[in-house]
Amino acid sequence: MTAITEATKTLMEIRDLQVHFALHETFKSRITGRGGRAVKAVDGVSFDLEEGEVLGLVGESGSGKTTLGRALLGLVRPTGGSVKLRGEELAGLPERQLRPKRRHLQMVFQDPHASLNPGMTLETALAHPLQIHKLTSGAAETKAKVREVLELVNLSPVDQFSYRLPGDLSGGQKQRAAIARAIITSPDLVVADEPISMLDMSVRAKILDLMIDLKKRLGLTYVYVTHDLASAKFFCDRVAIMYLGRIVEIGTVEQIFNDPKHPYTQALIRAIPEPDPTKALPRDLPRGEVPDAAAPPLGCSFHPRCPKAFGPCGWETRDLRSILDERWTNAGEEAYTTERGLFGDLEKLEIGHEAVVPAGSGRDPSELVKMLEEIRAEDPDEPLWKGVKDIQPETHGVRVTFEPGIDPELYDTDGSRVACLLYKPE
Numbered sequence: 001m002t003a004i005t006e007a008t009k010t011l012m013e014i015r016d017l018q019v020h021f022a023l024h025e026t027f028k029s030r031i032t033g034r035g036g037r038a039v040k041a042v043d044g045v046s047f048d049l050e051e052g053e054v055l056g057l058v059g060e061s062g063s064g065k066t067t068l069g070r071a072l073l074g075l076v077r078p079t080g081g082s083v084k085l086r087g088e089e090l091a092g093l094p095e096r097q098l099r100p101k102r103r104h105l106q107m108v109f110q111d112p113h114a115s116l117n118p119g120m121t122l123e124t125a126l127a128h129p130l131q132i133h134k135l136t137s138g139a140a141e142t143k144a145k146v147r148e149v150l151e152l153v154n155l156s157p158v159d160q161f162s163y164r165l166p167g168d169l170s171g172g173q174k175q176r177a178a179i180a181r182a183i184i185t186s187p188d189l190v191v192a193d194e195p196i197s198m199l200d201m202s203v204r205a206k207i208l209d210l211m212i213d214l215k216k217r218l219g220l221t222y223v224y225v226t227h228d229l230a231s232a233k234f235f236c237d238r239v240a241i242m243y244l245g246r247i248v249e250i251g252t253v254e255q256i257f258n259d260p261k262h263p264y265t266q267a268l269i270r271a272i273p274e275p276d277p278t279k280a281l282p283r284d285l286p287r288g289e290v291p292d293a294a295a296p297p298l299g300c301s302f303h304p305r306c307p308k309a310f311g312p313c314g315w316e317t318r319d320l321r322s323i324l325d326e327r328w329t330n331a332g333e334e335a336y337t338t339e340r341g342l343f344g345d346l347e348k349l350e351i352g353h354e355a356v357v358p359a360g361s362g363r364d365p366s367e368l369v370k371m372l373e374e375i376r377a378e379d380p381d382e383p384l385w386k387g388v389k390d391i392q393p394e395t396h397g398v399r400v401t402f403e404p405g406i407d408p409e410l411y412d413t414d415g416s417r418v419a420c421l422l423y424k425p426e
């Protein structure tokens with residue numbers, strides 16, 4: 001592995017990268033260019049990738065790891081921001097200009113079976129990129145290069161493997177062939193998206209060992225996309241923890257594993273199943289599921305699940321709604337009927353830091369204020385209440401005002417860089 005402290009050269013510079021996928025476009029939003037909902041798969045990501053390093057992108061399903069990895073390769077078009085390869089801007093390049101760059105930017109996929117053409121021998125499959133990018137002059141040179149790369153990935157005796165079809169190979173051998181195809185163009189960067197998760201336990205470590213070996217021999221740089229922190233610890237030099245399209249913590253393996261700072265990273269690390277390092281993350285993370293990426297929580301997007309959340313983290317009407325829903329799910333029928341009757345239609349609550357909670361039909365808003373105060377008094381340590389600034393009766397309901405939230409940036413700490421207000425400089 002590369003020591004990050006050594007003098008390194010920057011291979012890629014990623015700044016404020018955004019990949020938003022439009023959803024449910026209406027006629028009006030299409031015409032005006034406004035108002036259409038979008039999934040913010042990658043939402044303002046910045047980092048440098050140093051030559052020769054292995055950077056892990058780690059996070060739960062839907063955090064944007066794959067989209068970010070694909071955006072680095074130009075396989076998905078950024079909707080904003082910049083991706084520079086050795087100083088040259090790739091974001092926004094027309095396909096015609098991007099195509100010749102692709103030999104420098106390769107990908108290894110999760111499913112080696114799906115990524116290889118079942119009707120092509122390994123020799124044909126590996127010769128293909130050499131021919132497309134015109135990297136060899138003539139059949140003899142192509143054949144020699146294919147043999148060299150098959151040797152490199154340990155698919156030998158080469159004479160036998162050259163003429164095999166993917167169907168004749170084991171899962172591990174298929175992934176070796178897919179890796180061979182990725183490295184045959186002498187790329188600078190290989191994005192490996194869950195390259196071992198579909199393989200038998202017995203071959204997973206061998207494939208990562210092979211990738212480390214190839215990196216040393218060929219001077220490759222890897223971005224390793226995974227939800228498996230244990231394999232990232234083994235394989236990576238640095239790790240970026242992603243949550244809802246953002247990097248929430250980035251640091252060296254030592255910083256992330258020995259001194260995790262973000263409450264989300266801490267939860268992920270606590271959840272690593274030991275001693276078996278190959279299992280996926282269990283889902284015993286705090287408070288619920290990953291929210292909808294089309295309408296992420298305000299402020300810090302982790303705040304609704306965060307055990308350390310406090311006043312300015314971005315409390316909002318949806319949090320109040322969840323607290324009430326949770327309370328009523330656990331309430332007895334009588335208590336539920338009494339309390340629920342005080343409230344009007346909560347579907348009408350708008351997303352924001354201020355909301356008028358409607359009173360139930362014929363109910364006095366002051367009863368609602370009393371109820372909310374009672375709920376607060378029962379559990380004053382519930383972090384939501386630390387973000388509530390004011391509860392006031394109005395004509396038809398109660399105005400609940402929250403502290404204006406702060407959307408954290410990546411802050412420098414004495415270790416990793418962390419997007420959490422606990423580390424915001426004064």
Ligand SMILES: Nc1ncnc2c1ncn2[C@@H]1O[C@H](COP(=O)(O)OP(=O)(O)OP(=O)(O)O)[C@@H](O)[C@H]1O
Nearest residue numbers: 021039041059060061062063064065066067068293
């Ligand atoms: N082509 C697309 N159109 C619309 N939404 C998309 C598209 N691709 C990804 N998304 C959404 O973007 C978000 C990030 O997806 P992405 O696949 O990058 O996450 P991930 O962390 O790699 O997840 P997984 O581990 O499940 O692959 C998700 O909410 C996903 O549903």
